[in-house]
Every structure is written in structure tokens, then in C-alpha cells.
Amino acid sequence: MENVLFEKTPVPKAYMKLALPVVFSMMVSLIYNMVDTYFIALTGVQELVAGVSLVVPVFTLMIAFGDIFGLGGSSLISRLFGEKRLEEAKRVSAFCIWGAIGFGIFVSIVLMVFKTPILHILGTDDGTFQYASDYYTWIAIGATSIIFGLVPSNILRTEGLATQAMIGSMVGSVANIILDPIFIFGLKQGAAGAAIATVLGNLIADIYYLYVMIKKTNRLSVSIGDAKISTSMIRNVLIIGILASITNIMQSFMVMTTNHYLLPYGNDKIAAMGIALKVNMITALILVGFAFGGQPLIGYNYGSKNNKRLKEILKFAYLFEMGLGLVFTIIMSVFAPLIISVFMKQSDIVSNGATMLRFQQLGMTFMAVTLVSTCVCQSVGSALGAFILSISRQGVVYVLALVVMSNVVGYNGILVSQACSDVITAVIAISIIFKIINKK
Template sequence: MNEKNIDLLANEPVYKAIVKLSIPMVMGMMVQVFYNLVDTYFIGMLGDSSQLAASNIALPIFILLMGIASIIGTGASSYISRCLGSKDYEQANKTTSISAGLLLMIAIIVTVLGLAFCKPLVKSLGASGDTYEYTYQYVSIMLVGSIAVIGNFAFGQLLRAEGNAVKSMMGMVIGTILNLILDPIFIFKFNLGVSGAALATIIGNLVGFIYYLACFIKGNTVLKIKLRLFSFDKKILGEIFKIGLPSSFNQILMGVATIVANNIAIKYGTQTVAGMGVAAKIMMIGTFIFIGFSTGCQPIIGYSYGAGNLNRAKEVIKIGTRLTCIIGIVLLGVFAISSPILIGLFTKEPQVIDKGTVILRALIWSLPFIGGQMIATTAAQSMGKAVPAMILSISRQGLLYIPLLLILNAVLGFNGFIYAQPATDIIMRVLSSIYISKIFAKELLNINGNIDPKDTLI
């Protein structure tokens, strides 16, 4: 058993533990951002706003695949961390092995059903006219390679569950470097256009997935994948799905929200869709940094909760929230000043640059608030709190954003459309803080019979 990883989760000072687990994850996430930005950059070099718009219209499919991966990745990671915290290593290994089998079965189902209904799916994304054929090509390739995307994302999460952030980052780095090499070859040399970007993405994810699989089978990891441990264990399946499904709802609702936004954006013109796509990719820099911190906090919270150390779990949430808020404020200032330059890196069309700049300067007001809500949701998932995790997961993009998007767009037009997301994130930050504080209050009451309000403030 790798005692170094376990000691990091159990005994390392909270700030140092967060930094040690989060920084490799943030670096890995930045590699993922680079991955997406490289695609956008090379597609933008084609000088065709229809292809640039198509890559944005197809983005919900990638988000949906990641959402499906979250069913296993997040659900299993939460339970594995708690098993490690309670020293039940056999159950942790069994959960890992069952998760691997489930991923394979789910990926096959997604591929078959996705390809069977590909044409109506593309239409529902908002593709039409010049963007339809390009979107169809991109989506078809993504569905064929869905096992690579699902496996890569979920297996990286499983490695993080044992505190193995470095190997998790390495898988992302390997895939991204390969994508960087293949993008210009497929897009320009083979003249595949936006389809080449999709193909490069799938191959990069596939290589990352193979790397992770090799780590679990032969690598120096706490967790191992063993065929003999696979079974349809009701307890393990229940633990995976009660946390994994709410997490996947969040990802799936993000995809649905993007579809709704694209269908509204297309009414403002193809240039608006293209500009929004570039702005959204740039916003990923902040969002993925926060994902890195929240995933870095996850195994510490889960382990601490499993070990009965609520004070340590609470401290992780507090410090992680402060760090992401500070980073968000810094990024807001940087993006506000450099928005036209950033958008101009990915397209030379003046109308797309103008639209993208306006949209980006609206979206950046979300940055100080996203990290805190992500960490609150991760905390609920890590502690196995299925109902709170589900409520927090579906609230941001489902219960709040989509209704606000429709209402504000109807009332305020384009300005309402672009400021719906920041309004949602400000509201969610307040609500998530209140909710997670109530969870800790209830836990402390169950343990001590009384609570000090200062001990529950997050």
C-alpha cells in the first residue's frame, strides 16, 4: 500500500495538502484548456466562421460525454476516498474494478444509441444551414470515439481518489501533446477541417485512457483493477450511483444549457455563435483552474469524513474557497483588460472579435464566484450526501441558469442573454455556502449533541 499518498490525505497540514493535490490538477486542467484552445485556434485559422461556430455547437456532446463519465468517475471516487479513510482497502479495490467494467458497458451503449440518432441530435443542438454538415461531421466522430472520452475522464478521477495527482496529470499531458501534434496535420495537411480537430481530440483521449488503464493494471498505485473483483455488488453500485448520478446531472445540464444558449445565439447571427464559442473556451481557463482545486480537495474531504475528522474537512472547504475567490478576482481583471486581444488570437473576423469581446466581458463576472460553489458541491459528493449533492449539482445550470437565460433574454435582449450566467453564479455562491454550512451543522449536532455556530460557518 502506498503510505505516502495516504499520509498526505490524513496528516499533511490542510493548506499544504490542498496545494500538493490541487497544483498538479490545475496544471493538468490547464493542459486540458490548452487542448480546447488549440482546437479553436487551428479551426479559427481556416477563416470560416461556420466551422468555428460548428465546433461550439458540437461542444455539448463533449460535455454530455464527460457527464456520463462523471456517473462512474465522481461516484466511485467519493466512495473510494471514504473507503481509504476507513482503511477498507479491499472494498476500494473492488469499487475500482467494478467501475472499470461499468465504464466499458456504458460507453458501448452511448456509442450505439448516439450514432443511431445522430442526425436529429445534431438538429437539436441548433445546427442549421452552413453549420449543419460541419457539426454533423464533428459529432459523428465524437460519438464513435466516446469510449476514449468517457474512459479518459473517469479513470483520471479514479486516480485522484487515492491522492495520485501526478499520474492523473500525466495522462492529460500525454493526450494534449498528441492532440497538439495531430491538429494541424489533420486540419490542414489532410484538409479535414473541423473533422480533423474532432479526430485529433479522440486520439488524444484514447492514448490518455490507455495510459491510465496501464497505471491501474501494472503501475505503482494504491488502487488496482482486477477482473476477478468485478461483480454487480449492490452496495458498491448504490454508492457509485447515489453520488455519480447527481454529478452527471450537473454535466448533462451544462450540455443542455449550452444547447439552449446556442439556439438563442443563432438568432443573433453566426458571428455571435462563433464569438460566444471563443469566449466560452477562454472562460475555461478560470473554470478549469477551479475544477483543479475542487478535485484536489475532494480526496482530502472524503478521506477526512471517512475517518471522522469533520474539522479537517471543514478547513479544506474554507481554504479552497478563499484560494479560488482570489484567483477569480485576478483573472477577472486580466480578462477585462485583454478581452479583444484574447478573442483576436482565435479569429481575424472583425464581427466575431467584437461579439466575442462583449460576451467575454460579461461572462468574467462569474469568476470570483464559481470556485466556491464547485468546492461546496464537491464537499457534498465527497461526504456521500446524495440529496444535497444532487441539489447543488442541478441548481446552477438547470434550476437557475436556463430559466434566467430565457427570462433575461426575453426582457433585456442580448444583454440579458450574456449576463444570465454571471447572475446565476452570484446567486449560487450564496446558496451553496448556506447549504454546506447546514450540512456541517447537522453532522456536528449528531456527533456532539450541540453546536457552536462559529464551527459551522463555511
Template sequence: MEDKKIFILKDESVSKAILKLSIPMVMGMMVQVLYNLVDTYFIGMLNDSNQLAAANIALPVFMMLMAIAGIVGSGAASYISRCLGNKDYEEANKTISIATGILIIISMLVMIGGGLMSPNLAKGLGANEATFDDTYSYIVIMFIGSIPVMCSYALGQLLRSEGNIMQSVIGLALGTVVNIVLDPILIFGLNMEIAGAAIATVIGQASTLFYFAYAYFKGKTTLKISLRQFKYDQKIFKEIFIIGVPASFNQMLMGVATVVANNIAVGYGNLTVAGMGVAMKIMTIGTFVFMGFSAGCQPLVGYNYGCGNISRVKEIIKKGIIITSIIGLSLALIFGVFASSLIGLFTSDIEVIDKGATILRALIVSLPFVGGQMISTTSAQSMGKAMVAFILSISRQGILYMPLLILLNKLFSFSGFVYAQPITDIIMIVFSSMLLYKVMPKDSIKEISTTEEFV
């Protein structure tokens, strides 16, 4: 690994190290936000609330593709960071090669299975007679594009695991530019409407994937992918899946929770579904900022934990939570003040704007608390704390949010429906901080095994 990267991971002041690794990553994540916002913006220009609602109904499919890819990406990234901390570069190179092979196989299986199940999935996601055709056309295109969508996401995680933030950002930026250029051409120029938005997204992700492949095979990375090393290795497979599966549970459950929320929202009308969809897309600005900071902290935590420098690990986590909490509070104030104007950027329907602004003002209560949760979960993954990562992954959207969503909607109708998420996140920040503190080693130690299963 390059000396400069080692210095940032090992010796740079913690605040500077977090910012140096996180800010480029946040910029890259903001590029990802544009994927969502640009599609929503151009679909909104069709002045068809049903298509706007369909885009939100289909969102869980995209989230599930990311979650499945994240099993490999998160698990391998965690192990790679710890291997690099232990100076085991041979094992790190084997891991990235095996992870790539697994990823290709899984994405092909998802493409075939998802394509065959698309009609039934559209119904199960909450599409009704008015939104079914648009929902179906969007999700079937997403499944056809499973390979570029999933592989680009996971390879971005693997790049970041070695501290190679810049190549990750360049790839993400390239894909977003391609998506922005193609959206109006396909949606309006070729009159493909919502299907055009889906195709533009897939082609954008393919552009990102091609750049990542170029970076790996043209020597722009520390680690090298060699498919000749793709073979069964019990230890590496175990490391990938023992961390990757719990790490991706949160995203999987987010997809399931979105399906549940959409099915409840349908009871309040398609305009509510459309308004909620726009509000949730705006909320991704905060979510992706926090993802950027947690991704920036990931190699820092993994490397220093691998080195046994526990005091530095603690400082990274503490300062990461403080930084994201301050950012979350600032975004909450901005979104609250300009809620109606922000929703109005994506639709001219007065009722959709009104519903969306109401939902957005409820959801922003979560923003000061989400970043800390992400830092805690990512830190558990980076340290190889599989059970902690699993508990945190299933708690937010599974154990807490969905039961609260159903209960509060039944008790308080629409108000209970929109405030279920903020209540969940307030509980989660307390729980995640306490759990991480409990399992954190008290003192620095000389050597930590790369495998610490279910502790």
C-alpha cells in the same frame, strides 16, 4: 496507501495539503484546456466562421460524454476516498474494478446510440443550413470515440480519488501533446478541416486512456483493477450511482444549457455564435482551474470525513473557497483588460472579435464565484451527501440559469442573454455555502458510515 499520501491527507497543514494536491491537478486541467483552445485556434485559422460556430454548437456532445462518464467516475471516487479513510482497502479495490466494468459497458452503449442519433442531434443542437454538415461530422466522430473519451475521463477521477495526482497529470499531458501534434496534420495537411480536429481529440483521449491502463496494470497505483471482480454488488452499485448521478447532473445540465444558449444566439447570427464559442473556450481556463482545486480537495474531504475529523473538513472547505475566489478575481481582471486581444488569437473576423469580447467581459463577472460553488458541490459528494450534491447539481444550470437565460433575453435582449450566467453564479455561491453549512456535522466524531444516503 503510501505513508506520504496518508500524511498529506491526514496530517499536513490544510493550506499546504490543498496546494500539494491541487496544483498538479490544476496543471493537468490546464492541459485539458489546451484540448479546447488548440482545436479552436486551428479551426479559427481556416477563416471560416461557420466552422468556428459549428465547433461551439457541437460542444454539448463532448460535455455530455464527460457527464455520463462522470456518473461512474464521481460516484466511485467518492466511495473510494471514504473507504480509504476507513482503511477498507479491499472494498476500495472492489469498487474500482466494478466501476471500470460499468464504464466500459456504458461507453459502448453511448457509442452505438449516439452514432445512430447524430443527424437529429445536430439539428437539435442548433445547427442551421450553414453549419449542419460541419456540426454533424464533428459529433459523429465524438460518438465513435466514446470509449476512449469517456473511459479516460473517469479513470482520471479514480486515480485522483487515491491521491495519485501525478499519474493523472502525466496521462492528460500525453493526450494533449498528441492532440496538438495531430491537429495541424489532420486539419490542414490532410485537408479534413473540422473533422480533423475531432479525430485529433479522440486519438489524444485514446493516448490518455492507454497510459492510465498502463499505470493501473503495471503497479504504479495504490489500487488495482481486476475485471474478475466485476460482478453485481448491491452496496457498491448503490454508492456509485447514488452519488454519481447527482454529481453529473451539473455537467449534463451545462450541456443542455449550452444548447439553449446556442439556439438563442443563432437569433443574433452565426457570427455571435462563433464569438460566444471563443469566449466560452477562454472561460474554460478559469473553470478548469477551479475544477483542479475541487479535485484536489476531494480526497482531502473524503478521507478526513471518513476518519471523522470534521474540524479538518471544515477548514479544507473554507480555505478552498478563499483560494479559488482570489484566483477567480485575478482572472476576471486579466480577461477583462485583454478581452479583444484574447478573442483575436482565435479569429481575424472583426465582428466575431467584437461580439466575443462583449460576451467575455460579461461572463468574467462569474469567475470570483464559480470556484466556491465547485468546492461546495465536490465536498458534498466526497462526504456522501447525495441529496445536497443533487440539489447543488441541478440548481446552477437547471433551476436558475436556463429560466433566467430565457427570461432576461426576452426582457433585455442581448444584454440579458450575456448576463444571465453571472447573475446565476452570484446567487449560487450564497445558496451553496448556506446549504453546505446546514448539513455539516458540528463536531468531530469517531466513525462515519461510508453510506449517508440523501442527507
């Protein structure tokens, strides 16, 4: 059945069958993020909101670490399935599972040992340090549960089990939503309560994923005995995985850098940006879901050398993503004040947050181009292309745009920097994809 889906089913239908469950799970994650932000903002403590916003890059960093084994593994497994090397694909899946667990434990230890200096690097001050510390501590303790979940949620889709991957994400997010008010208000844990709810939600999802991996899969494994793979395969997983994770690392870097530039303008600006970026995830994560939902389809057909079908997939992906990005830009920009006001009613937060959200949305159509291009690079194993795109949009190109625009325009220059970076990175992405197509 999986071969029919990957080889014969019409491209739009096959793409959507794989991508829609990813998007639905992203939407549930979005709801969780919105609810999480809502409950945190409901405390009415501006310093608490700012403190949690300052630690968000740490959480994003853990997602990036999970992507090393999740996206790196799924990229290789998809190609191995296309080449009919099933036993090797099975071993790669087990390696990724146990690699993520071991690395998660290591991350927890490092984060706790260097807690205070990391919090200072993130930009905390006397008003936000304690709130940031409370949130940081529990996120650090639960690092393994967060990092591990990214592996099965990605590699299950290589066997066509996109629905099961979606259910796992939904289970964790719903649990998180239920636990948020209990820990934040019921048990009066504040910022720590939000982090505890997040960790427990991820843990519940992890248990479900393990059940599916053991009971429902035919070509994947969680056995530690299957985790031994060749050095070349480890290198393949890590190279593509690390390059994929750089995207999320750069997102953490972008948030941290933006917060530092906004710091002279006051904690209210940081709080507003924290809310605006969470709301911006509505567009961003849905676009990510549709872009990377088709990754197994791209990787499989690349591995099987079905070039005609591969071109059809790419054409559909680019046109659909760009159109969707444009629609979201219009909708989010029109309703920006109303959306921001859902989270905090303070007039200055609403005004600043709406402006920030509109600036963030300006580059969504161009971001769509970069997302699909990044997915293509990861799927076909183009390490150089994936690396360039990973460090560009929210990394090197963003910093250059931020430095230039903030000096030229000031405060508004900080806000428009992401849109400028989106346009430039999209141009770079298209040039990379043309080179890959001509070469392959």
C-alpha cells in the same frame, strides 16, 4: 505515505500536493482547447466554427458520463480508504473501470443511431449541418475512449497518485495538439479532422492510464474479476456519480440553450460565443481543478471522522478559490479583446466575443463558492445537496435568469444571464453547506 499526506501534512501543503497536478492537467487541457479552437478558426470558415461549436455539448455530455464512474467512484473510494476498508475500495475501482467501458460502447451506438435528429436538436441549419455532422460522427465513434479516461484520472488521486493522473492528461492533450493540424489541414479533414485528433489523443491517454493502474497502484484494480460489488455500493457510486455528471450535462444544456437564444442574432454571434466559452474555460477549469483537486482529502477525513482537520480544509478551499476567481475576473476582463483576437481577427467576432467573455467572467468568484460546495457534497455523500447544486448554476437557475433577462434587456440580457445565475447559486450553495456542517 498516503496516510501521512491525508492525515498529518499541513492542510495548505496537502491540498496543493493533490490539487496542483489536477490544475496542471487542466492547464494542458486548456492549451489543447485553445489550440483546437485556434486551428478550427484558422480555416476561416465561419459556418465550420459555428458547426463545431454546436456539437460541443455532445463532447461535454461524454465528459459528464465519464464523471458518473470517475467522480462517483473516487468519492466512495476516498471514504472507504478513510474507513480502512481497502478490499472493498479495490473492487469499486474495478467496477468503475469496466462500467465506463461498457457504457461508452452503449453511448456510441445510441449517438450514431439518432445522429440526424440530435444534430437538428443542437440547432444546426443548412449552413452548419455538414460541418457539425463531420465533427459529431467521429466524436460519437470515439465515445468509449473519452468516457473511460475520466475514471482513472479521478480514482488514481484517491491513492495519492495525482502526478500520474496529471501525466495521463498531459500525454493525451499533447498528442491532440500535434494531431490537430495534421488531420485538419495536412489530410484536409476539416471539422472531422479535429474530432479524429481528439479521439486519438484520448485513446493514447487511456493506454497510459491502464499502464499506471496495472503497474503503479497498490490498492486499485483493473481486473474484471474484481468488478463485482454490492448493490448498495453500485447505488452509492451511481447516485453521487450521476449527480456529479449533471453539472457537465447542465453545461451542455447551457451551451445549447444559449445558442438557441443567440440564433436569431446570426451565426456570427454563435461563433463568437463558441470562442468566448472556450476562452472562459481558462478561468473555469483552473477553478474546477483547485476545487475538486482536494476531493480525496475531504473524502478521506470525512470517512475517518477527523472533523477538526476537515474544517481547516474547507476554510482554506473557500478562501483560496474565491480569491483566485476574483483575480481571474479582473485579468480576463481587461485583456478580453486581445485574447479573442488570437482566434479570429474579424472585427465583429472580436467585439462580440470580448463582450461575451466579460459577461461570463462577472460571476467567477461566486462560481468558486459553488464549485467548492459541490465538491464537499460529493465527498461526504450528500446526494440532495449535490443534486440541487448540479441542476442550478447552468440548469434551472440559469434558464430562469435567461428567460427573465432576455425579455427585460434583450441581447445583453442573454449575455448577463450566467453571471446572475452564479450569484443566486452561490447563495444556495452556502445555505446547503451550513446545513451539512450543522448536521454532520
